[in-house]
Amino acid sequence: MSPSMSDLTAIAPLLLVAGTALVVVLVDALAKRNRILGPVLTLAGLAAAMTFALPALGDAPASAAFGGMIRTGGFTSFFTLVFCVSGLLSVLLSMSYIETMVPGKGEYYALILLAVSGMILMAAAGDLVVFFLGLELMSLSFYILAGFARGRMTSNEAALKYFLLGAFATGFLLYGIALVYGATGSTALAGFPSRTGGLQQPLLLLAGLALLMIGLMFKVGAVPFHMWVPDVYEGAPTTVSAFMSTGGKAAAFSGFLIIFTPALLITQPALRDVVAAVAAISMVAGNVIAVTQTSVKRMLAYSSIAHAGYILAGVVAANPAGSNGVLFYLMSYTLMNAGAFGVVSLLENPDGSMLTFDECAGLSRRSPLVAALTAVFMFSLAGVPPFAGFFGKYYVFAGTVEAGFTWLAIVGVLMSVVSAYYYLRLVVLMYFNDQPGGQAVAVRPFGLAAVIVAAIALIGFGIFPSILLGLTARCF
Amino acid sequence: MILMQLTCCAVLFPLIGFLFNGLIGRKIKNEGIVAAVGCAAVGAGFVVACIGFFRMLGLPPEQRTLTLDLFPWIVAGGFRADVALQLDQLSVVMMLIVTGVGFLIHVYSAGYMHGDPGFWRFFAYLNLFIFSMLTLILADNFLLMFLGWEGVGLCSYLLIGFWYDRKFEKGTTGDAAKKAFIVNRIGDFGFLTGIFLIYVTFGSLRFQTVFTQAAAMTVGTPVLLWITLALFVGATGKSAQIPLFVWLPDAMAGPTPVSALIHAATMVTAGVYMVARCSVLYALAPVSMGVVASVGAATALFAATVGLVQNDIKKVLAYSTISQLGYMFLALGVGAFSAGIFHVMTHAFFKALLFLGSGAVIHAMHDEQDIRRMGGLGKSLPITYRTFLVGTIAIAGIPPLSGFFSKDEILWQAFSRGSWVLWLAGFAAAGLTALYMFRLVALTFQGEPRWEKGVHPHEAPATMTLPLIVLALLSAVGGFAGIPHSLGGGNAFEQWLEPVFAPAAEKLALSLPQVEIAEYVLMGLSVAVALAGWYLARMWYLKRKEIPGLLVRKLPNAYRVLLNKYYVDELYEGAVVKPAVRGSELLLWKGIDVNVIDRVVNGIAQITAAAGRGLRLTQTGVVQSYVLVFLAGVVLIVGWLLVK
Amino acid sequence: MEQHILSLILFTPLAGALVVALLGRDASRLIKTVGLLFSLVALGLSVWLFLVFDGSRGDMQCIEIIPWIPALNVSYHVGIDGISLLLIVLTTFLTPIALLASWESVTVRLKGYVALMLLLEAGTLGVFMALDLFLFYVFWEFMLIPMYFIIGIWGGQERIYAAVKFFLYTMAGSLLMLVAIIWLGSYAASLPGGAFTTDLLRLYAIAPGIPMGIQIWMFLAFTFSFAIKVPIFPLHTWLPDAHVQAPTAGSVMLAGVLLKMGTYGLIRFCLPLFPYATFRFLPYLAGLGIVGIIYGAFVSMVQPDIKKLVAYSSVSHLGFVVLGIFALTEEGLQGSVIQMINHGLSTGALFLLVGMIYDRRHTRLIKDFGGLAKPMPVYAAFFMIVMLSSIGLPGLNGFVGEFLILLGSFRSSFLGSPWYAIVASTGVILAAVYLLWSYQRIFFGKTEHPEDQALPDLSVREIAVLVPIVLFIVWIGVYPGTFLGKSAASTKQLIHRIEETRRGSFAGASLEPGHEILPGERR
Amino acid sequence: MESLVFFFLAAFAVTTAVLMVLQRSPLVSAIYLIANFFALAALYLLLRAQLLAVLQIVVYTGAIMVLVIFVIMLLNLGDEARIHPRIAIRTWVTLVLAAGFLSEIAYVFSLAGTPAEGTALAGGAESLGTVESMGGALFGKFLLPFEVTSLLLLAAILGAVVLAKKKG
Amino acid sequence: MDIPLPYYLCLSAALFVVGVAGVLTRRNAIVVFMCIELMLNSVNLALIAFSSFLGSITGQALVFFAMAVAAAEAAVGLAIVIAIYRNKQTVDIDAMNILKW
Numbered sequence A: 001m002s003p004s005m006s007d008l009t010a011i012a013p014l015l016l017v018a019g020t021a022l023v024v025v026l027v028d029a030l031a032k033r034n035r036i037l038g039p040v041l042t043l044a045g046l047a048a049a050m051t052f053a054l055p056a057l058g059d060a061p062a063s064a065a066f067g068g069m070i071r072t073g074g075f076t077s078f079f080t081l082v083f084c085v086s087g088l089l090s091v092l093l094s095m096s097y098i099e100t101m102v103p104g105k106g107e108y109y110a111l112i113l114l115a116v117s118g119m120i121l122m123a124a125a126g127d128l129v130v131f132f133l134g135l136e137l138m139s140l141s142f143y144i145l146a147g148f149a150r151g152r153m154t155s156n157e158a159a160l161k162y163f164l165l166g167a168f169a170t171g172f173l174l175y176g177i178a179l180v181y182g183a184t185g186s187t188a189l190a191g192f193p194s195r196t197g198g199l200q201q202p203l204l205l206l207a208g209l210a211l212l213m214i215g216l217m218f219k220v221g222a223v224p225f226h227m228w229v230p231d232v233y234e235g236a237p238t239t240v241s242a243f244m245s246t247g248g249k250a251a252a253f254s255g256f257l258i259i260f261t262p263a264l265l266i267t268q269p270a271l272r273d274v275v276a277a278v279a280a281i282s283m284v285a286g287n288v289i290a291v292t293q294t295s296v297k298r299m300l301a302y303s304s305i306a307h308a309g310y311i312l313a314g315v316v317a318a319n320p321a322g323s324n325g326v327l328f329y330l331m332s333y334t335l336m337n338a339g340a341f342g343v344v345s346l347l348e349n350p351d352g353s354m355l356t357f358d359e360c361a362g363l364s365r366r367s368p369l370v371a372a373l374t375a376v377f378m379f380s381l382a383g384v385p386p387f388a389g390f391f392g393k394y395y396v397f398a399g400t401v402e403a404g405f406t407w408l409a410i411v412g413v414l415m416s417v418v419s420a421y422y423y424l425r426l427v428v429l430m431y432f433n434d435q436p437g438g439q440a441v442a443v444r445p446f447g448l449a450a451v452i453v454a455a456i457a458l459i460g461f462g463i464f465p466s467i468l469l470g471l472t473a474r475c476f
Numbered sequence B: 001m002i003l004m005q006l007t008c009c010a011v012l013f014p015l016i017g018f019l020f021n022g023l024i025g026r027k028i029k030n031e032g033i034v035a036a037v038g039c040a041a042v043g044a045g046f047v048v049a050c051i052g053f054f055r056m057l058g059l060p061p062e063q064r065t066l067t068l069d070l071f072p073w074i075v076a077g078g079f080r081a082d083v084a085l086q087l088d089q090l091s092v093v094m095m096l097i098v099t100g101v102g103f104l105i106h107v108y109s110a111g112y113m114h115g116d117p118g119f120w121r122f123f124a125y126l127n128l129f130i131f132s133m134l135t136l137i138l139a140d141n142f143l144l145m146f147l148g149w150e151g152v153g154l155c156s157y158l159l160i161g162f163w164y165d166r167k168f169e170k171g172t173t174g175d176a177a178k179k180a181f182i183v184n185r186i187g188d189f190g191f192l193t194g195i196f197l198i199y200v201t202f203g204s205l206r207f208q209t210v211f212t213q214a215a216a217m218t219v220g221t222p223v224l225l226w227i228t229l230a231l232f233v234g235a236t237g238k239s240a241q242i243p244l245f246v247w248l249p250d251a252m253a254g255p256t257p258v259s260a261l262i263h264a265a266t267m268v269t270a271g272v273y274m275v276a277r278c279s280v281l282y283a284l285a286p287v288s289m290g291v292v293a294s295v296g297a298a299t300a301l302f303a304a305t306v307g308l309v310q311n312d313i314k315k316v317l318a319y320s321t322i323s324q325l326g327y328m329f330l331a332l333g334v335g336a337f338s339a340g341i342f343h344v345m346t347h348a349f350f351k352a353l354l355f356l357g358s359g360a361v362i363h364a365m366h367d368e369q370d371i372r373r374m375g376g377l378g379k380s381l382p383i384t385y386r387t388f389l390v391g392t393i394a395i396a397g398i399p400p401l402s403g404f405f406s407k408d409e410i411l412w413q414a415f416s417r418g419s420w421v422l423w424l425a426g427f428a429a430a431g432l433t434a435l436y437m438f439r440l441v442a443l444t445f446q447g448e449p450r451w452e453k454g455v456h457p458h459e460a461p462a463t464m465t466l467p468l469i470v471l472a473l474l475s476a477v478g479g480f481a482g483i484p485h486s487l488g489g490g491n492a493f494e495q496w497l498e499p500v501f502a503p504a505a506e507k508l509a510l511s512l513p514q515v516e517i518a519e520y521v522l523m524g525l526s527v528a529v530a531l532a533g534w535y536l537a538r539m540w541y542l543k544r545k546e547i548p549g550l551l552v553r554k555l556p557n558a559y560r561v562l563l564n565k566y567y568v569d570e571l572y573e574g575a576v577v578k579p580a581v582r583g584s585e586l587l588l589w590k591g592i593d594v595n596v597i598d599r600v601v602n603g604i605a606q607i608t609a610a611a612g613r614g615l616r617l618t619q620t621g622v623v624q625s626y627v628l629v630f631l632a633g634v635v636l637i638v639g640w641l642l643v644k
Numbered sequence C: 001m002e003q004h005i006l007s008l009i010l011f012t013p014l015a016g017a018l019v020v021a022l023l024g025r026d027a028s029r030l031i032k033t034v035g036l037l038f039s040l041v042a043l044g045l046s047v048w049l050f051l052v053f054d055g056s057r058g059d060m061q062c063i064e065i066i067p068w069i070p071a072l073n074v075s076y077h078v079g080i081d082g083i084s085l086l087l088i089v090l091t092t093f094l095t096p097i098a099l100l101a102s103w104e105s106v107t108v109r110l111k112g113y114v115a116l117m118l119l120l121e122a123g124t125l126g127v128f129m130a131l132d133l134f135l136f137y138v139f140w141e142f143m144l145i146p147m148y149f150i151i152g153i154w155g156g157q158e159r160i161y162a163a164v165k166f167f168l169y170t171m172a173g174s175l176l177m178l179v180a181i182i183w184l185g186s187y188a189a190s191l192p193g194g195a196f197t198t199d200l201l202r203l204y205a206i207a208p209g210i211p212m213g214i215q216i217w218m219f220l221a222f223t224f225s226f227a228i229k230v231p232i233f234p235l236h237t238w239l240p241d242a243h244v245q246a247p248t249a250g251s252v253m254l255a256g257v258l259l260k261m262g263t264y265g266l267i268r269f270c271l272p273l274f275p276y277a278t279f280r281f282l283p284y285l286a287g288l289g290i291v292g293i294i295y296g297a298f299v300s301m302v303q304p305d306i307k308k309l310v311a312y313s314s315v316s317h318l319g320f321v322v323l324g325i326f327a328l329t330e331e332g333l334q335g336s337v338i339q340m341i342n343h344g345l346s347t348g349a350l351f352l353l354v355g356m357i358y359d360r361r362h363t364r365l366i367k368d369f370g371g372l373a374k375p376m377p378v379y380a381a382f383f384m385i386v387m388l389s390s391i392g393l394p395g396l397n398g399f400v401g402e403f404l405i406l407l408g409s410f411r412s413s414f415l416g417s418p419w420y421a422i423v424a425s426t427g428v429i430l431a432a433v434y435l436l437w438s439y440q441r442i443f444f445g446k447t448e449h450p451e452d453q454a455l456p457d458l459s460v461r462e463i464a465v466l467v468p469i470v471l472f473i474v475w476i477g478v479y480p481g482t483f484l485g486k487s488a489a490s491t492k493q494l495i496h497r498i499e500e501t502r503r504g505s506f507a508g509a510s511l512e513p514g515h516e517i518l519p520g521e522r523r
Numbered sequence D: 001m002e003s004l005v006f007f008f009l010a011a012f013a014v015t016t017a018v019l020m021v022l023q024r025s026p027l028v029s030a031i032y033l034i035a036n037f038f039a040l041a042a043l044y045l046l047l048r049a050q051l052l053a054v055l056q057i058v059v060y061t062g063a064i065m066v067l068v069i070f071v072i073m074l075l076n077l078g079d080e081a082r083i084h085p086r087i088a089i090r091t092w093v094t095l096v097l098a099a100g101f102l103s104e105i106a107y108v109f110s111l112a113g114t115p116a117e118g119t120a121l122a123g124g125a126e127s128l129g130t131v132e133s134m135g136g137a138l139f140g141k142f143l144l145p146f147e148v149t150s151l152l153l154l155a156a157i158l159g160a161v162v163l164a165k166k167k168g
Numbered sequence E: 001m002d003i004p005l006p007y008y009l010c011l012s013a014a015l016f017v018v019g020v021a022g023v024l025t026r027r028n029a030i031v032v033f034m035c036i037e038l039m040l041n042s043v044n045l046a047l048i049a050f051s052s053f054l055g056s057i058t059g060q061a062l063v064f065f066a067m068a069v070a071a072a073e074a075a076v077g078l079a080i081v082i083a084i085y086r087n088k089q090t091v092d093i094d095a096m097n098i099l100k101w
Helices: A003-012 A012-030 A037-058 A074-094 A108-122 A128-146 A154-184 A201-222 A228-234 A238-259 A262-267 A269-293 A298-315 A320-347 A368-382 A388-400 A406-430 A447-461 A466-472 B002-024 B029-056 B090-111 B121-136 B143-159 B173-202 B207-216 B222-238 B247-253 B256-264 B269-276 B280-282 B285-306 B313-335 B337-364 B383-395 B404-417 B418-445 B462-482 B491-508 B517-544 B546-554 B556-563 B566-616 B623-643 C002-022 C028-052 C082-101 C109-131 C133-142 C145-156 C158-188 C200-211 C214-228 C236-246 C250-273 C275-301 C304-329 C330-361 C377-391 C399-412 C420-444 C461-476 C479-502 D002-023 D026-044 D050-073 D087-111 D131-139 D143-164 E004-027 E031-054 E057-087
Strands: A062-067 A070-072 B066-076 B079-087 C061-069 C074-080
Touching: A003 A012, A003 A070, A012 A074, A012 B256, A012 D143, A037 A074, A037 A108, A037 B173, A062 C061, A070 A074, A070 A108, A074 A108, A074 A154, A074 A466, A074 C250, A108 A128, A108 A238, A108 B029, A108 C074, A108 D143, A108 E004, A128 A154, A128 A238, A128 D143, A128 E057, A154 A201, A154 A406, A154 B079, A154 E004, A154 E031, A154 E057, A201 A238, A201 A269, A201 B079, A201 B623, A201 D026, A201 D087, A228 A238, A228 E004, A238 A298, A238 A320, A262 A269, A269 A298, A269 B418, A269 B566, A269 B623, A298 A320, A298 A388, A298 A406, A298 B173, A298 C133, A320 A368, A320 A388, A320 A447, A320 A466, A320 B383, A320 C061, A320 C420, A368 A388, A368 A406, A368 A447, A368 B418, A388 A447, A406 B566, A406 C145, A406 C158, A447 A466, A447 C109, A447 C330, A466 B173, B002 B029, B002 B066, B002 B079, B002 B090, B002 B121, B002 B256, B002 C479, B029 B121, B029 B280, B066 B143, B066 B404, B066 C399, B066 C479, B066 D050, B079 B121, B079 C074, B090 B121, B090 B256, B090 B269, B090 B462, B090 D026, B121 C028, B143 B222, B143 B247, B143 B256, B173 B207, B173 B222, B173 B383, B173 B404, B173 C399, B173 C420, B207 B280, B207 B491, B222 B269, B222 B285, B247 B313, B256 B269, B256 B313, B256 B337, B256 C200, B269 B280, B269 B313, B269 B337, B269 C028, B269 C479, B280 B285, B280 B491, B285 B313, B285 B418, B285 B566, B313 B337, B313 B404, B313 B418, B337 B383, B337 B404, B337 B462, B383 B404, B383 B418, B383 B462, B383 B517, B383 C236, B404 B418, B404 B462, B404 B517, B404 C214, B418 B517, B462 B491, B462 D143, B517 B546, B517 C377, B517 D002, B556 B566, B556 D087, B566 C236, B566 C250, B566 C275, B566 C461, B566 D002, B623 C145, B623 C330, B623 E004, C002 C028, C002 C061, C002 C109, C028 C082, C028 C109, C028 C420, C061 D087, C074 C082, C074 C109, C082 C109, C082 C250, C082 C330, C082 C461, C082 C479, C109 C145, C133 C158, C133 C200, C145 C158, C145 C250, C158 C214, C158 C236, C200 C250, C214 C250, C214 C275, C236 C250, C250 C304, C250 C330, C250 C479, C275 C304, C275 C330, C275 C420, C275 C479, C304 C330, C304 C420, C330 C377, C330 C399, C330 C461, C330 D087, C399 C420, C399 C479, C399 D050, C461 C479, C461 E057, D002 D026, D002 E004, D002 E031, D026 E004, D026 E031, D050 D131, D050 E031, D131 E057, D143 E057, E031 E057
Parallel strands: none
Antiparallel strands: A062 A070, B066 B079, C061 C074
16 A cells, blocks of 8 residues: 555644654754754744644544544644644753753754654554554653763663653553454554454453553653653753653643543543542642652652643543643643743753752842743643633633542642642742842743743733634544 | 701811811911810800700790701611701700800810810810710711710720820820720620611611600510610710729829810710610610619719729719719619709719819819829819819709709609619718718818928919809709709709600609609708718818728728729729730630641641652652552552452 | 723723833833823723712623633623622722832832732732633632732742742632532533533522532532632631731732622622522521631730731621621621721721831831820821721721621521621620720820831821822711612612522522432433 | 473473573573573464564564673673662562562453454464565555654664763 | 463463563663563564454554564663763662652
């Protein structure tokens, strides 16, 4: 079977991103001196992918390409958008940041592009095989990116931990796929999982789904499969953490949505309860542990565990509000978490030591702009209106309540209060603490631009959430 | 009609005076203008009152109740209270007293307060007081009355604390002022409750509506009992009756004209006025009547005993005031409403006179108030002495001065309508009154001078003596307004007020007063006891001065109890104030607020943080422990799913 | 223009904040002037609103609906009735005063300060205007941010603790309300032919039909949130901290306006949305109100810090408001409404006064003062008037509110006993105790502290700040009809509705308790 | 006969696997793993997956494991240190959890064979794993995944280059 | 006589669990990685078994891709190990605990 033109247009964004990766590698090899070309090409590639993804945003009915391997349509496009945004922000943040660690690395941008390709594959997957490969492509890139600052022990350690745990989780994921395949006789997602063929053994299917879910939960960083998250996010270069925690998480959740569809969860109430429990534990553990952190990056890592819990609550809801909420949440989370990590990257010591809370003291004096942006991200992460973070939470909880999981929503909101405490702690130090001194803010126009864009988008989506909600509603 | 507009103006004049003096008085460096404005505002009121009185005389008795609706005050839901005035026989009497005596005291103050840095402020407050008092007595509903009621309390507060930087007894004038306000507030609490009950019962707060409806009710209706008792609580606060009298002696911390005006002549009688105003309600609640009479009699006797041993010239007068107020309530309690009001009037004359006289003494002695350091002042202060003596005779109830008529009326009514116990209390108090008042005169004006060297007492200026003289005249002749039938008078005063109290009288089934032999006997007894008091005072304090000392030695405990006013202040302090303050601080604030509630709130935060500290230790940094947790999760989830 | 008047009022301060944000950081005079100007424009607009508002109608007026988030069925739906009208006017009235009050005392980061004050105003206005629960919630939470910064940046020594406590306390409550809001929305969707909605007017129609078992939880969630804001005992402990630490203008806004959001919420949401639960819980809430009255007064009495004293007095005063609300009588409710305004004026003014003396002496401990009446007679006079208003002296505003509340609760058939009112009346005594005592300690006696002797009296600016408040204190005290008249029809309608519901004649009220459905079981 | 082969191979695979885990020398562990992979390749043949059996040898044993051994020798890794007694508890927990997981999965699998399909290889199984069949699938239905593996390998190459390069 | 499917599956499960146990107990990073490879291989066995018993090629194709993934992972993993060894002179994973709590 040779791919038709329509197949190719269906994966145009993927082709663009992957192609750009190749070009970047080549350019890096050929024009060693030119440091700006790689990132610029990357940005161009991602932007182009976004423009190709945009027209399909309105297409509600998903159509298949590559014989069902790929699904196109609003869902895929929306996620492509999220991934590209995550990529764009990370690349902007990385420009000149990554230079401080490893000078002149075109591979870095190529790997980001490859990771984005993997993510797109995951979201577009019409078959578990494609999904698996996309996941591995993304993970592999992440392992490398996490260890990219190879001179730093923390980066090494993060890469190793991520790699070992990731590969271990892959084992379970693959086992899950195997069992599902055995039970249903196919890996295609169309009609999944209620179709004839296979062994038709409900327990086999259930066990397979459970393992598959565990693999995904590992990727989203949900408790108890979250242990890698703090160490990796802390050890990895900050811009990479920004990328992993946003695009990576979004991709994993796209997997959740395409595999654990509302229809599946409703027919498997036990599975749904497990997701609910995991969501609740994630919210609690992530937020509670984050309270005691002294490193901003690590705090963000724990908070991302908690956010995984919130988003999972949207999955639990298994209704339009919940699913749309997940999408909205992911977009806003991408913006705010990339922004938050971005701010950290701007404030970090060049020597690679972790940014502590205390170092942020009095930031509003040293750099009012950065402080204000941080405040926006923190309030948004805490879920305070009118920032986009609030609407994500609202939507997700709306779905949860509607689905009868009110207790989960209550856990969620209570934990939001806890989270507000540590998010605000940063604001407190920046604004309410008048100590002079502290680290000067690095001058990185691109990074700053990325953060500003993210903040503006957060406020924009906060005040006019319909811009996004109109799109998410047509994704399913 | 025009009279009501005038009355309205009479109320407003003092308000304007208050605003004028209060806002720009400080800028005017001229005491004359300030005083003139202040006096004129009240004087105008007096003129209006007189006009009103005479116009009213020209009307048939049943048309003598005039009202004027100004504007709605509080309207909410079904509730409505207007700012509206009502002028009737009772109001006009009160108005005459308030503006008349008030005017004299204003004039007096111009001299008394001369040179005080707060001169303007003083007149502003006085005018505000007159305004409030007029509102109180002219209100046509309970709520507006309450406005005046609270207003006079406020002015009392302001004026007691007028010399805010002075010491007073154990504390400061501020303590006294605060005490006055707070004790009054306790009474107001009762008044307010009464108002609520009235509204709930009658659906209105207008006097006319309420009283008309009440007139149709039967005697002994329970709600009326509660209404009247609640109102009476208010009256005990304002009129310094047991148990809320404690503020009045302390109120002497204010300048003496204030004591004369507010704490003797006018404000303290507001309670009497209020009960009299509600005579119908009381008439329907016999139990309340009994309570009023008993409290009045008890207070009269009680305060008189305390007055016996006080050494502060104003304190003696203060307890005397309490005692006399007790008489008034005694009268009200036995249904002799007009007798009570009559005593209000005569008391206003002679007690204002006495206070102003004492003010002149204090003025002369350079703020010395202890009568143990006075004596023989009669020579230096002839006018003061003579007028003071007139007042003393009047209060002692020696005919034919005013006090005799009013007090005798009360005692007779207490006997004939109440019981002999009430009479006996009043009778004893009358004797004591004469005793302590003549003691006061003896120690202050007569005998040997006991003041320190360097003090040169001198007579007060004309602005002060003139009011004394006028008041002395009034004290002397004021009683003739109400010469009882038994003495051949027509009791014009009672007749004047008769229409106001007619509904109550009807309920009480009172017959027209009959002249009886007993009345003459009692009259004679009371005169005798007054004279006995006078005689004793002369004996003990001028002739045989060792007797009081002897008595003190003989009855040390009794003396101490009396000197310390039965330790009521100490009781309140120990039983209410201290526990409240300590309890609030230790139990409520530092206990519940800080240690319980806040600790719970912060505790939740601390528990969360502690949980965080504990949980983060699971993140050991060792990969294999992570894998372990992972695997545990897998086993749990898969196991649970399989079990399901 | 008239049909957009609410939006105009709402967006004027927002625009002001934006303009201020664009000004140069050093142009402090310009910043202040611009901020004040915008707040005055908002005031002018709201006065206009006050004039055009039809007080004879009890329903919502000046309604504007613009679809906002169609996916959630959320609209920008604003409108007011007489109750919100008064609070809006209060807000716009206090904001310029607060700005003027901090004219000189705030010098650092002025730009942010003015912008935040305007944002705070906008947020508060939004709360009072919103007719969509979602919109309401957005404003409700949004206003936390400026207040948080105002306390945290310009506050006192313990400002951080206070700011964080304020934020978390309030957020904890309001998030539970959020769940309840969502639940209501999905309840609406579950009805035959219904759709997810948070529109208040639509929810009014269906909410009484919510089964009792659920209504209770909804009511508790809403009430918990509002109770924290009010604050109702025992959820009040954030308040003393926040008040004491906040800068003067912050305290003014906090006490003057923000606390009212809680009581407003009770009136606007709890009563009409969950009438049955209200009936069930009103004895307890009224009881808590009374506890607040007395407890607040006692604790206030022994405070060594004047500001804390005033803060606790708020607990006491707001207790009256709560009692009035849950009396469910027209008098009580009217009293509560006017008492909210009164408290805003008198406590706001008290905070201003405390701020003025703090600016001079940099202490707020009562024991550090004494005999201030001598060096500062004008100050003493203003303090006296405001204090008397707070005590509830007839003729001043406080009395009108307290009287109506007590009257309303006295004759409330819902409370069923006059004892609520009688016990609450003791608060009238206690208010006198703690305020007079502190007044005496501050102003009376000899001027013993050397620093006090040369204190300058109030400046023209300070007098200009206080005079408008005092004018309204007297106005409301003497002729409250101006204001009561505006809210009369609205309260009447609300009470009427509740009484209808009790009688069982209200539509949708026939669901029996026990016939309960959970959201998840609907399908 | 076939079952005999199966049981032998199964026993062999399990034994080598266990031995690999128990060994303290990484090199010896690697050797055991290679042995294990051979057993697996044989099992693949038993399942008629010819191409994969070959690939198992070529890719896994020939490429991956050689690489591993190469690295072990490059780094000159010695025996692992003894397990710390504190961590010995972890071993026990591991065993319990592992046993738990095994029993869970085994329980599921024990139910998997009951339908008819579970007892015998499918009809077309013989030709399923041939190079032709696999090639057809990989370049037909699985064309896209197949191409994606190239990206995967590209990423791996980049990673190896970036990470393993000497500092500088 | 054919071997029933559960036999293969149980063998696969056994190997998988042995791999898991290895991951948990071994301290040499490379050995841990080898144990993970064992896990992947056991899954491959299951997949092939399913594929053969179901007569569906997908399973075998997936194994093919899994092998590719394993190869790529091996390259990356070993590179990471080398990078660490360069910095720390050890591949003992218990020594990798700078990042914790």
